[in-house]
Amino acid sequence: MQQPILEIKNLSKAYDRGETVALANFNLSLNKGEVLGLLGPNGAGKTTLISILSGTLRDFSGTIAFKGVDLFSDRRLKNQIGIVPQEMAFYEDLGALENLMFWGGLYSIPEKELKKRALDLLSLVELSSRAKEPIKKFSGGMKRRLNVAIGLIHQPELLLLDEPTVGIDVQAKVSILDIIRNVGLQGTSVIFTTHQLAEVEQTCTRIAIMDKGVILAQGTLAELIRIVGEKEIVVVSGEFTANRFSEAIKKLSPNGVEILSVADNEAHLAFTNSEGIPGMMQHLFKHQLALDDLKIKSPNLEAVFLKLTGRSLRD
Ligand SMILES: Nc1ncnc2c1ncn2[C@@H]1O[C@H](COP(=O)(O)OP(=O)(O)OP(=O)(O)O)[C@@H](O)[C@H]1O
Ligand SMILES: [Mg+2]
Known part of the structure; x- marks a missing residue:
């Protein structure tokens, strides 16, 4: 059997000295190339999960194995994960290309290679013609697309996106979902969180429904629908x-x-x-x-x- 790229076991996290439980013995396994849509209402624990995986939130219990190894045992492992956070972080006075070069510069990618990747990604997210304009002039949808490009600049094996389509128009949503699907087809594993049922129906190879810090059910769309019968x-x-x-x-x-x-x-x-x-x-x-x-x-x-x-x- 194929080794999962990500294996989360008994992950628990509480806030407020234990009073608010965000994740409660959460388990999840993801195979290479899978695009998993994590669907959950407000407060389900989605952002908490992504924050733990991205290393910004510590103080949890349980284990997270990335390609069979403890994710936090070696800094280099985290460099194989790309994060597209719910809150976007840019240098608003810089252009899209400069932002990509800056974020890409945090990984040791040779300058020439980095520039090539940045230009390719700008084309992928359809921002080539706006590459030099300061970000502050961008629409919400353009910013979201750039955010996805930044998450991909170091060619991660696993891409995590936290509500990548919130607050943007239908066209920009479709474009982001297309990018997610294509990234998956190229072999990158993806987890993206959302509130939108239609998004997971159209984009994912597998869907997981979570609430109150646990996964309630998971499977393909057809498998999940069989739950209702x-x-x-x-x-x-x-x-x-x-x-x-x-x-x-x-x-x-x-x-x-x-x-x-x-x-x-x-x-x-x-x-x-x-x-x-x-x-x-x-x-x-x-x-x-x-x-x-x-x-x-x-x-x-x-x-x-x-x-x-x-x-x-x-x-
Ligand atoms: N920094 C924090 N301090 C205290 N409680 C928190 C904190 N962050 C999240 N929580 C609580 O943890 C639970 C899970 O929150 P989380 O943000 O992970 O949910 P979510 O699924 O991302 O929700 P949303 O769809 O609204 O983004 C909620 O009850 C929330 O109130
Ligand atoms: Mg959230």
Whole structure:
């Protein structure tokens, strides 16, 4: 069997003298060339994980092996990892090329080679025509793209990106996701975190869903969708509270309906069989729960996420 490029075992990290648990015996294994999308709501522990892997956060327990060796046993190992942090760091008065040359200069890459790589990367992230302009004139999307290029300048074997598509327009998002996919196809292993279901559906070879410091499920999109099974997903909305809705639905018989998540004014249900839907509506009507809207969907990643975390993943 192939040795994983990254093997994380029992990683735990708490803040505030143990009061806030960010990672709780977290385990993850990543193979070479895999593009893993790490999906989790706010506070799930994503940034904590990336910060530990990038060496900026110490004081954790558990083990992290990179190509079979303790990641922190040798400084050179960390140079094989590229980090694209959630917060971007640039010299705003310098141009994109100069920034790349500066960050690349931290690794011992010969000047000529460094310049070639910087120019190639600017082309990859479609910034060649803006190479000399000061960063302060860049849009959010351009900055994000440059951030990705900086993470790649030392040709890392593993690239970690923390929410690389936050706060940018659709076009810039698509371009970053394309870059991630291509980097993976060229053999670099990638982990990227996100809140966006559509992004992982389109980009990853594997998806992991995490919440409260642990991975709840992982697999390909098809494997994850099997968690919900061959069911019809029904989203209902109306003037109801979460409590009243749950109480009413619990009394519904015969069974065959499962509550995936329920909040005030909106609930997600899974039906083994769509024939149960009219009966459910009548039943709710009898309990004086009026619905404004009802949508039927095929099982998707959102339904899996709701089933596992009980909450929705909207920004
Ligand atoms: N410096 C800190 N001090 C105290 N608690 C922290 C600190 N950083 C994170 N936490 C807590 O640790 C938990 C995990 O936070 P983390 O930032 O890793 O989550 P996240 O998945 O990256 O969330 P987001 O999607 O909002 O970026 C949260 O409960 C958070 O409040
Ligand atoms: Mg975060």
